[in-house]
Amino acid sequence: MQDTKKGEVVMGKISESRKIKFPEAIGLLVAFVAILMWGALSAGIPTGISICLCSFTAALYGIIVLHKSWNEIQTGILKVIGIGMPATLILLMVGLISGSWLSSGTTPILIYWGLKILNPSIYLAVTFLITAIGGMATGSAWAIMATFGVALMGVANGLGIPAPAAAAAICCGSYLGDKWSPLSDVTNLASAVTEENSFRLFGCMIPTSGVSAGIALVIYAVMGFVMGTHGTFDASQTKEIISTLEDTYTFNPILILPLIVVVVLAVMKKPIFPVLVIGAGIGTVFSILIQGSSVTDALSALYNGYTVTTGNEAIDGLLSGGGLSYMMSLILMLFCAFVFAGIMESMGLLDAILEKLIKVAKSRGNLILISMITTVLGVYMTSSVYVSTIMNGRMYLPAYEKEGIDKIALARTLTECASNFGAIVPWSNGAIIMLSTFGVAWYQYAPYMFNHWLAMILVLICGYTGKFLPLSKKQDIESQDIYNTDTGGK
Template sequence: MKEKKTKKVPRKISLVESILLLIVFVVIMIWTALIAKAPTAMGVLYCAVICGVYGVYLGHGWDDLFSNVYKVAQTAMPALYFLMLTGFVSAAWIASGTIPYMIYLGLGIIKPAIFLFSAFLMTAVAAMVTGTSWGILTSLGLALGGIATGLGIPLPMAAGAIVSGCFLGDKWSPLSDTPNLAAASTGQNIIKLFTNMIPTAGGGALIAGIIYLVMGFMLPQSGGASIGEITTLRDGLAASFDFNILLLIPIIFVFVFAAMKYPALPVLFIGVILGMGEAVIFQGVGFKEITGIVWNGYKSATGNLVIDSLLSRGGCMSLAGLVMLLFAAFTFAGLLEKIGVLDTIMEKLLNRVKSQGALVLCNVLTSMATVLLSSSVYVSIILNGRMYDKAYRKMGLDMVCLSRTLSEGAAHYGGLVPWSGGGVLVISTLGVLPWSYVPYAFAAWAATLLTVLFAYFNIFMPKADYDENLELVEEGVAL
């Protein structure tokens, strides 16, 4: 009788192996982006291949490795559907005249000196009200990008202000999934989380707003577009589209119904239908033509190079390469998680953390690193919430401190990492190069810095009492 073959137990990866692998991954990413100037997806795929091969070397089976890849990809499917819809939205709203009309109005109202501050404030409020950074980015953000170009504002600066506003509003909105996930993963009330984010996210917003105001007034006057150039752009837009106030209906519909807590996907889909209808009614676009536009993108042919570069974008197929980048990132994240690279490093790190300042700094860095490696804010919040739970309790910290750190260390960076869903959307919507706008995302950097500083100086760090089993006995004050 044949003996049953026993399944091989994978070997646990060592700390040295984990660190060396991370160094290899960073080198590959840098080489791909800066030296080879190859598509980012190829660098991610190279890392995934190395991760998979090393996983087999550790004793993992291919089926086990890829079952985790499928699990990660499955959790990200809603983001992919959202990404596809945003391609439809941008193309439909350009063809309808909605986005061109917003650019037309903005060029007549917003002045170059206050543009960065205005863009930051408007996107932050809109994202907070609607609970969607992605939806605001592809609508209001796209229009503001066009206004920036018309005013002569450097696009990376404008993108930094827009991204700062969109993701600040999103992480501070009761309608957004990100803060709700950060609160739920640590068993906290969402209102308590928002209250405790006032010193960090609120302080970061104040610092960012001041910087954007100062930057706006410091921009060289010669760098901006002249009144004559702005007039030419407005006249060119007015000559190419039939403008009227009804063109704002699609964007108003999306804002209102998103604020009323209706699901984002169906609301955006109806917004696309409204845009397609207005393109047919007001711009004289045929149904066959508008169908091709939402799939392949809008192609502007006004003869004005600035207008044509602004409006020739959108469509589902314009995001095909970006969707493939996300699939490459999901593959890498699934393999990385399965072989336990981050878990091994975290286990050693937490054994050496002796102060609450070091704990929060470590939490912020690993949250950012998880977004960088997994391409997902959700994965970062969930994994880091599990990894740091006991450490925060042992320090006697209220668990809202963990919720806040997870939010400040992960949420904003979903719009800064080029291969994350938010980063992909920023690059495709605003037409900026990867990383070019990251230095100007002041709301993200300021909030992160304040989170760490407050921990080291023991300010705004509520405490709690736990028993010998680390079960909660009494919570601390809110701030």
């Protein structure tokens, strides 16, 4: 068997590869969803295995039916792995810094202060605000969840706040701040692929994620009030945790230095990978000098995680964890998703769906709805916010321009949908960080992601009503109907 530019030589005949058709793409998509649902709800097998089954099915179809060569498929896989590798390295650093800060006392002192200052009535609202400010300052939702988030989750456990609600408030705030940060990779990427600038995008997002943030803050405040009034908060449990923390660690204000260094370097636009390494390094030094850990124990915490034994099982679970090894099973699942996404890329499956859907859109509202759906679908099929943003941005830019919609509206759609679902898709980096850092699965915290859902609903409302929908000023709008059909909804 020999690869050629046109296809493969099989039994002396050239079998040319062909593009996948829309019905085939939809059929495969349904099959993949069925496999994933079967694995999760019926078979009870690990998500990574379900994704591998999808990959195997897709590769067989590509080779046997579409006559793709293995080199084509492998090239697609390696391309997606290359795109996703930086995010994978950050996941490793999340494990590294988590183990380091638990052993050094950095995370425990933040939990300690939080338990003394916060109460159930204000926890959710304050957490949402703190993480939003942190995300805006650093431009990295992942960094905030791995640092502030860990401490705030510990506070939630001490205050008796339900873990899914606490995780959602942390995640929503972190992602909101990330989207509104000049340092944000997602926002800058969406601006770049639509040939816009991020500061104009910030203004365009005020009616969507800006308004939704205000509504979410009110909802979190009401939830907190209800929890504080009718909840089962046990003050004695909080006092016990505070007392145990005092007995277990040597507290010194300098322990927050690793957090300060990480935030300052992130604000200075330093690459997040070395920033997290530096933060973990300082934490390891503090573990040795302040907590009295041996060099062996301090370094072992980086790989195996930190383990503490206080005699209280709940507190031990709160103060133990992290380490590179803890992240490995999650990273393996992520690599399975990369392989699947690469096969999708080589087959052109999503391109076939996008091209067809663009042709059937008959109004501005429908075009925005379809672009939202395919952007979310892109995250599901590739596990990457970046791949989905680039792919959909390239595909929809001409359609938005010809339909008379300003390019900045496409940037808003990409940012609000791809970024938000990057925290919800089970095999996406954001959801993996949520599971590994907080121990809460996507289906548990997703119902409390008020800002995420509301922002996307508002994007859709803007599309169908025309309110706060920026229109192009370059050409006469009525002459730009690329569909030559009824323009109802415009």
